[in-house]
Amino acid sequence: MKLVKEAYKLLSSDSFKSILLIIQMAGFIILFNISLGTVNTADFLSGKVENTALKNAYYYSYGQGGLQDNSSNSDLNSITFFDYFTPIYNNEQIIAERYTKDFLNENPLKLKNGAKIKTLEKNECVVSYGFAQAMRLKKGDKIQLSYNNKAFDLVVKGILHRDEQIIKFTTSGSNLTLKFIYEKPLNTVIFTACDNITEEDMKVYPCGIFNNTNNLTNAEIKNIYKKYGEITSFKSMLAEEQEENKSIIILFTSFAIVLFFITFVNVTANNFLILKFQEKRFGIYFLCGMSYGEIFKIISLRNGLLIGISCILSLGVISYIWKFSYIDEFSFNITTLLSSLIIVAILTMISEIPMYLKMKNTEPIRFFEEGLE
Numbered sequence: 001m002k003l004v005k006e007a008y009k010l011l012s013s014d015s016f017k018s019i020l021l022i023i024q025m026a027g028f029i030i031l032f033n034i035s036l037g038t039v040n041t042a043d044f045l046s047g048k049v050e051n052t053a054l055k056n057a058y059y060y061s062y063g064q065g066g067l068q069d070n071s072s073n074s075d076l077n078s079i080t081f082f083d084y085f086t087p088i089y090n091n092e093q094i095i096a097e098r099y100t101k102d103f104l105n106e107n108p109l110k111l112k113n114g115a116k117i118k119t120l121e122k123n124e125c126v127v128s129y130g131f132a133q134a135m136r137l138k139k140g141d142k143i144q145l146s147y148n149n150k151a152f153d154l155v156v157k158g159i160l161h162r163d164e165q166i167i168k169f170t171t172s173g174s175n176l177t178l179k180f181i182y183e184k185p186l187n188t189v190i191f192t193a194c195d196n197i198t199e200e201d202m203k204v205y206p207c208g209i210f211n212n213t214n215n216l217t218n219a220e221i222k223n224i225y226k227k228y229g230e231i232t233s234f235k236s237m238l239a240e241e242q243e244e245n246k247s248i249i250i251l252f253t254s255f256a257i258v259l260f261f262i263t264f265v266n267v268t269a270n271n272f273l274i275l276k277f278q279e280k281r282f283g284i285y286f287l288c289g290m291s292y293g294e295i296f297k298i299i300s301l302r303n304g305l306l307i308g309i310s311c312i313l314s315l316g317v318i319s320y321i322w323k324f325s326y327i328d329e330f331s332f333n334i335t336t337l338l339s340s341l342i343i344v345a346i347l348t349m350i351s352e353i354p355m356y357l358k359m360k361n362t363e364p365i366r367f368f369e370e371g372l373e
Contacts, residue, residue: 020266025310030317032340036339046241049234056211058209058234059234082208088147098191110164111160123154124192126156127156128186128189150196152197263344264350272354292359310344
C-alpha cells in the first residue's frame with residue numbers, strides 16, 4: 001500500500017502530462033474496440049444469414065399499395081410470409097410479428113435462458129426482453145392484444161434474450177442492408193397463429209422472405225420484382241455488409257495503429273522525463289533504504305494507475321456507444337476489451353525497459369545532482 005501511495009504521488013506530480021497519456025491510452029482502447037467490434041457485428045449478422053436458409057433467400061415487400069395480383073403468391077416458394085401490424089396492449093402500441101412455422105424452424109430465436117425456440121403452437125408467443133420487463137411478464141402468462149377492434153389472447157411461451165436480434169420487416173426494399181433489417185426487438189411479440197385475426201386483417205404492411213428453390217432465372221426474378229415492387233437478395237446484402245465493414249475497419253484500425261505508436265513514444269518519453277525531473281524524489285527513496293527494484297515498482301504502479309484510469313474512461317465511452325449503437329454500429333465484446341488492455345499493458349512494460357536499464361546504471365548520488373544526462 002505504501003508503494004501504491006507513492007505511485008499516486010508520482011502520477012499527480014505532473015497532472016497535465018498524466019491526463020494527456022490517459023486520453024491517448026483511452027483513445028487507443030476505444031478505437032481498438034470499435035474496430036474489432038465492427039468485425040464482431042459483421043460476423044454476427046453474416047452468421048445469422050449464412051448458417052440458415054436465408055443465404056439463398058430474397059427479401060420482398062409489396063409496398064403500401066399491396067399486391068397487384070393476389071394470385072402471384074404462387075410465384076414464391078416462401079419460407080415465410082410476414083405480416084407486420086401494430087396491435088394495442090394496455091393502451092400501448094407494440095409490434096406484432098407473425099412467422100410461419102417453417103421460418104421459425106429455420107431461424108430459431110434465442111431465449112433469455114439461452115435455449116433456442118423453433119416451434120410455437122397456436123396462440124403461443126415469445127415476447128421481447130424489454131417488453132417482458134416493462135409489463136412484468138413471465139413464462140406462462142397470458143396477454144391480450146387488440147387489432148381493428150378484434151381481441152386475441154396469446155400465452156407467453158418464452159422471453160427473448162436481451163441481445164437477440166430479429167429481422168425488422170420493412171418496405172424499404174432495395175435499400176436494405178443486414179444492419180438495417182436486423183434490430184434488437186423492443187416492444188415486440190412474435191407468434192405463428194392466433195384466433196380472431198385473419199390473413200386479411202393483417203395485410204396492412206406486408207413484406208416477407210422467399211427462397212429461390214425453383215432456381216428461377218434473373219428474368220423471372222425481374223418479373224416477380226414488377227409484381228411485388230421491391231426485391232433484394234440476401235447475398236447482395238451480405239456483400240454490401242462486408243464491403244461497408246471493410247471500410248470502417250480499415251479506417252478505425254488505421255487510427256488505432258497511429259495512436260498506438262504515438263502512445264508508445266509518449267509513454268517511453270514520459271518515463272524518461274520522470275527519471276529526469278523526479279531525480280531528487282528517487283534519491284530520497286534511496287536514502288530511506290529503498291532498492292532499485294522497489295523504486296521501479298513505484299514507477300510501474302504509476303503506469304498501472306494510468307492504465308486503470310484509461311480503462312475506466314474507455315469502458316464508460318464504449319458502454320455509451322454500445323448502448324445507443326449496438327444495433328447499427330458494433331457489438332461490444334469483453335474479449336476485445338481485455339485484448340486491448342493486454343496490448344496497452346505490454347506496450348507500457350516494454351517502454352519501461354530502457355528506463356530501468358538507465359536507473360540500474362546510475363549511482364544513487366547522481367539523483368541529487370542537477371539532472372540525469
